[in-house]
Amino acid sequence: MSAPLHTLGVAALSRLLAVGQVSSVELSRELLARAREQAALGAFLAIDESVTQAQAEAADARRARGQATALTGVPVAHKDIFVPRDWPSTAGSRMLAGYQSPFDATVVARLGPAGAGMVTLGKLNCDEFAMGSANENSAFGPVLNPWDRSRVPGGSSGGSAASVAARLLPAATGTDTGGSIRQPASFTGITGIKPTYGVCSRYGMVAFASSLDQAGPLARSAEDCALLLSAMSGFDERDATSAEQVPQDYHAAMLAPRVGSSAARPLQGLRIGLPEEFFPAALADDVNGAVRAALAVLEQLGATLVDVSLPRTELSIPVYYIIAPAEASSNLGRFDGVKFGHRAAQHGDLLDMYKKTRSQGFGLEAKRRIMIGTYVLSHGYYDAYYLQAQKLRRMIADDFQACFQHCDVIAGPVAPTVAWEFGRMGDDPLQAYLADIFTLPASLAGLPGMSVPAGSGDHGMPVGLQLIGNYFTEATLLQTAHALQQATDFHTRVPPGF
Ligand code: GLN
Numbered sequence: 001m002s003a004p005l006h007t008l009g010v011a012a013l014s015r016l017l018a019v020g021q022v023s024s025v026e027l028s029r030e031l032l033a034r035a036r037e038q039a040a041l042g043a044f045l046a047i048d049e050s051v052t053q054a055q056a057e058a059a060d061a062r063r064a065r066g067q068a069t070a071l072t073g074v075p076v077a078h079k080d081i082f083v084p085r086d087w088p089s090t091a092g093s094r095m096l097a098g099y100q101s102p103f104d105a106t107v108v109a110r111l112g113p114a115g116a117g118m119v120t121l122g123k124l125n126c127d128e129f130a131m132g133s134a135n136e137n138s139a140f141g142p143v144l145n146p147w148d149r150s151r152v153p154g155g156s157s158g159g160s161a162a163s164v165a166a167r168l169l170p171a172a173t174g175t176d177t178g179g180s181i182r183q184p185a186s187f188t189g190i191t192g193i194k195p196t197y198g199v200c201s202r203y204g205m206v207a208f209a210s211s212l213d214q215a216g217p218l219a220r221s222a223e224d225c226a227l228l229l230s231a232m233s234g235f236d237e238r239d240a241t242s243a244e245q246v247p248q249d250y251h252a253a254m255l256a257p258r259v260g261s262s263a264a265r266p267l268q269g270l271r272i273g274l275p276e277e278f279f280p281a282a283l284a285d286d287v288n289g290a291v292r293a294a295l296a297v298l299e300q301l302g303a304t305l306v307d308v309s310l311p312r313t314e315l316s317i318p319v320y321y322i323i324a325p326a327e328a329s330s331n332l333g334r335f336d337g338v339k340f341g342h343r344a345a346q347h348g349d350l351l352d353m354y355k356k357t358r359s360q361g362f363g364l365e366a367k368r369r370i371m372i373g374t375y376v377l378s379h380g381y382y383d384a385y386y387l388q389a390q391k392l393r394r395m396i397a398d399d400f401q402a403c404f405q406h407c408d409v410i411a412g413p414v415a416p417t418v419a420w421e422f423g424r425m426g427d428d429p430l431q432a433y434l435a436d437i438f439t440l441p442a443s444l445a446g447l448p449g450m451s452v453p454a455g456s457g458d459h460g461m462p463v464g465l466q467l468i469g470n471y472f473t474e475a476t477l478l479q480t481a482h483a484l485q486q487a488t489d490f491h492t493r494v495p496p497g498f
Helices: 010-018 024-037 049-064 106-111 158-165 182-188 222-232 250-255 285-300 316-334 350-361 364-377 382-403 429-434 440-445 474-487
Strands: 044-046 075-079 119-124 171-176 191-194 214-219 271-275 304-308 409-413 449-456 462-469
Touching: 010 024, 010 222, 024 049, 024 075, 024 119, 044 158, 049 119, 075 106, 075 158, 106 171, 106 222, 119 158, 158 171, 158 182, 158 214, 171 191, 171 222, 182 191, 182 449, 182 462, 191 222, 191 474, 214 222, 222 250, 222 449, 222 474, 250 474, 271 285, 285 304, 285 409, 285 449, 285 462, 285 474, 316 364, 316 382, 316 429, 316 440, 364 382, 382 440, 409 474, 449 474, 462 474
Parallel strands: 075 119, 075 171, 271 304, 271 409
Antiparallel strands: 044 119, 171 214, 191 214, 191 449, 409 462, 449 462
């Protein structure tokens, strides 16, 4: 046998499984052993060999019956925001420690044994309720960046990104409310896509900010992301905001040649817009350099670069940090110690039980957001903050539509810097909020966004190129990223020692 199994991505493993060169049981056993060896990264929150083994056996049996999909038997793990029936779910919070869902999240069901047949290796660490940009807000400890253990892996899908980057998994699920798929993908040198709001069902995702939350895959290539996205997306009547679209084969769509293209110029005719606000003077030189170099490759591949403007880019920070906490304060109201989750052991009357439960169960960042959210929604402040934010959100979405008059895809950095060192943000949450500047606009507009490896910056740390498309143009983003990955090797680079 040639390449070790952990070095292979989804498409490559799918081919090996199809020809019977490896069984799912062997594959999952080997990757689980690797996950255990690398436990110090902090990526996994739950592993259960017996559940994995049963799923792998079922996948092998399904292949033997000739009923396999491309993903049957390929290992995956889920961000702890998704609730599977067979695994505990914490959402990175003490509030949900020990909680086990009675049902499968739609994304989990569609990827798992009842759907595509992927084999679950476990649950992945994340910021508490997906609030954060560094995975430092998890109640169960941080996740280390495999490129440099003194640096953060990004967040909130830090466990998903670190485990894929460290070759513990070929792919993982994540969620993105304001950048939580794109930014950790960028910080760890992997590929991630947040589809258009509504493409993946939110049913069974622990809610943070419901008008923004969106699931998506993190993997090592655009091709692998396309394979997962095709399986996990699609209309779901159990999510009231699910998009009523017919099932898409993103992989086939991504590979379909563009009109007028050639092998040398696969992106012929593609107009890529560069918003001037995404390249401010404050953008780190190393990030700017890597992003510009990747754009030059896209140009060689046939794309045309055009200047566009997203004038309210800066406003997306205050707008997001009003709307997201407002929705969070409402969503987290359900954790009251009565129905499920943590309940204070010692308490007085009902009000005292609520107070103690919530004081003990929530971490600092969750409490901060509950307070901000409650404040901006309160009588007297609603008009001044929440309503204004909603109006600006609409204008931010309109700005994108003005850009898409001139381009098909918008490109820029994912984050203003490479992954920072633990503790560098200190106790100042504002610093971390500001670093979300390039991911928040697409989230507020509900547009699809992607992070694609674009080489390395300072300290050898990965830099991601962000691609943003118009609604439901995931296939165009994936095609653009795929063309880049056919022409460059950024996405194949492995953290030293892995
Ligand atoms: N960093 C942003 C926040 O803290 C985004 C998180 C996310 O996308 N879940 O809210």
